Amino acid sequence: MASDPTPSRTEHDLLGELPVPVDAYYGVHTARAVDNFTISRIPLSAYPVFVIALAAVKQAAAQANRKIGVLDVDKADAIVTACEEIRSGKLHDQFVVDMIQGGAGTSTNMNANEVIANRALELLGHERGEYRYLHPLQDVNLGQSTNDVYPTAIKLAVDGYVVNLQGALDTLRESFEAKAREFSDVLTMGRTQLQDAVPMTLGQEFSAFAVTLGEDQARLEEARQLLHELNLGGTAIGTGLNAHPDYREEAVGALRTISGVSTLSSAPNLVEATQDVGVFVQLSGILKRIATKLSKTCNDLRLLSSGPQAGLNEINLPARQAGSSIMPGKVNPVIPEAVNQIAFEVIGNDVTITLAAEGGQLQLNAFEPIIAKELFAGLDHLASGSTILAQKCVDGITANQEMLRKRVSESIGLVTALSPKIGYEAATSIAKEALATGRGVIELVLDKELLTSREVDALLTPESLAGVTLHAATGE
Template identity: 75%
Template sequence: MNQHHPATRTEHDLLGDLDVPADAYYGIHTQRAVQNFAISGIPVSIYPHFVRALAAVKQAAAVANRDLGLLPAPQADAVVAACEEIRAGKLHEQFVLDVIQGGAGTSTNMNANEVVTNRALELLGHAKGEYQYLHPLNDVNRGQSTNDVYPTAIKIALDAHIVELIDNLEVLRLALAAKATEFADVIKMGRTQLQDAVPMTLGQEFAAFAITLSEDQTRLEEARLLLHELNLGGTAIGTGLNAHPQYRERVVAELATITGIATLVSATDLIEATSDVGVFVQLSGVLKRVAVKLSKTANDLRLLSSGPRAGLNEINLPARQAGSSIMPGKVNPVIPEVVNQVAFEVIGNDVTITLAAEGGQLQLNAFEPIIAHSLFASLDHLGAAAVTLADKCVSGITANRELLHERVWNSIGLVTALSPALGYENASSVAQEALASGRGVVDLVLERGLLSQAQIDELLSVTALTSNRGGLRAPFNPDEK
């Protein structure tokens, strides 16, 4: 005869009894929060770095409490084993809460406590919900509060996200640098305010894109280091109430060992560190900087490839899909466009984070869930956008070399390169006539006998036009032949 297993189990909290799915590793506190916060439909489990970080904090706390004699070794070791499973990717689907939630993250901390407890109970040979053997609050949450666990886990998760973003930006930087090398000999007109300026190489243009990304990678590394100051051990408001006097030092050291982040340190003042979310504002500002510059690069790629007949048409972006349901043959710059949209989202997230940080009151900021969600989303989406831009756009870009060369030699901007030799008055006169007549600058200079062909060739060589390595030269004497 088959034994009947109930579909639910009953758990109890200060509000009373509530049924929880029998096979769920989460418990009553999580179940109530699921009912309360049907907001975005996006569960916390969408951010695996965050789930792993929560498990790392619980693991560090269990070890510290075990070593201080506050949690018996069998229970502590079961908690450690459960946390290691979560850190290895198991049970993430049990983190079911909406990423946007009230309560300053308390529900997510409860979710972690319950999942860790019920898995540890299984490892100890007990059933889920038999909290008399291991309790989610008395044991797994010992010496802790949401107010130090939650921001610590956010910071640990952000560290991993930043490393990934830097790596993804490096993929794009290398793709741009490769194009800089490929296009090193392609002469073109530079532009300021969308008007012809002076010649440059297409390689220089792409090298500038690559260099600006490397600057952002450095800024991200700086912001990453600021995340390593923790309020763990401060419990509710930073006073350390209900934590062992040695717990703070031990738990931070253990967390550094578990995560491999050797630079984790305890904040000088835990009360200040518990109420302050300035580090998240700082990181968001850096992400906004990355987004703005990445979007500017995407804008330039769209502009340089515009046309192909009625635009600049200097470069060709790889065709990725049909561009129109009505215009046959039209191909759109869809990859730069999606990068632009990610940038718009990140800039909007920065506003959200700014308002959430400003909205904190007294000893706690209750709005860290939306701060965390916004930062995680910005980091993930920027990284995906960078790799997409590299792989599906930049790596396949080609140059319209002949067209670029022709435009340089027909450009009024050439007169700027000749003006040191011609003098400003002569140069202005040549430019005015070239613009009015449509004739080339070089032809007019030769016709007027202002410079010889040899002198023009030297002044308008690719090296002379695009590099200042030769320094300033004395003006040419038009009488020298």
């Protein structure tokens, strides 16, 4: 015997009637979008920060419309309460539209309007779907368009993700700084083009990792500030059609209070701001920069820890899991490898975002959904990757000091430090003989009486070889 169909209510739009699950807070527009866009299978609810941002924009709109007298107070209060509930984490499972969608984000805006409307109807003592008492478009969407609500919510959500990423980068930078201090007097060989160059301290090597992160964080904060210029109040194309003359100022002001982002402001030209997605291109470029440099750092960690017998084996990464189903005892650098892959994703996302931005036409960019999806993913994954790299890798790194001492003492790179005392020609001869015979540079210099043991020791201190004081090397 067939089971009873899911109880439903009937809603209608310009295409006709459609059944909607009776317990759903979303409505007909959302149901059509769910049917149309079975693409990534990543719903809006996968990004709670975005859902919260959408609710914040809708709440700001309701408060503004109530203040200027174009929205009934009881309706406005119910909408505000529904938005506050969503911002607290409720009803997120009702945001079911796919992140990738046609319509420039219209389905997302409809989903938010319907969920908020149906919860507000309940608060007013009505049934879901009884839109004659409070309507998703006439009331929740009053004075708005997808074309100003959607990009405003994206910017607000991205701002939150950037703050989270900055915190994760802080954690990683501090981990590298701690290792720089720990290894401040450990000599190693610097390398250029994978060939021995000149000595340095391992502390300097790790300090460089920390400094490059700090530079990226500064660029990220610069890009973040550009997110705070909004086109809210511009409605369809930036002319403000169908919005009260005072709505724009009131809505942006309310959103500042609700979001806690005090620097939110209205763009000076809403027509330009509605069609322009340059801020997302710039931010994506900064994320690509972070990803590229973070991936290079992971490459260095993997190379320095390679071995243990047949590689450099100069540092040890914490063992996190067995590395092979066939090779007993093998341990792989799985944490840096995971972060490498996040970097590859972010770099690829930048291409997608660039093409989506270029694909905009006339007064609107229809491709903001894919821009939002890739920015959210990249920001979220970079934050997670930075945190696990710090906590599960960098914090536990140790130095193989005996191996490092051996490498430094045997490397022909030492002749560069000695050449000011023994001369370039003698240094070249020593390097050539060391390579040919396998004898150490120091051994040859002493054997040929080019320097005394005391002179060699003075030249080969960490301070002398590194070129700076140990405190300066660690940024103190």
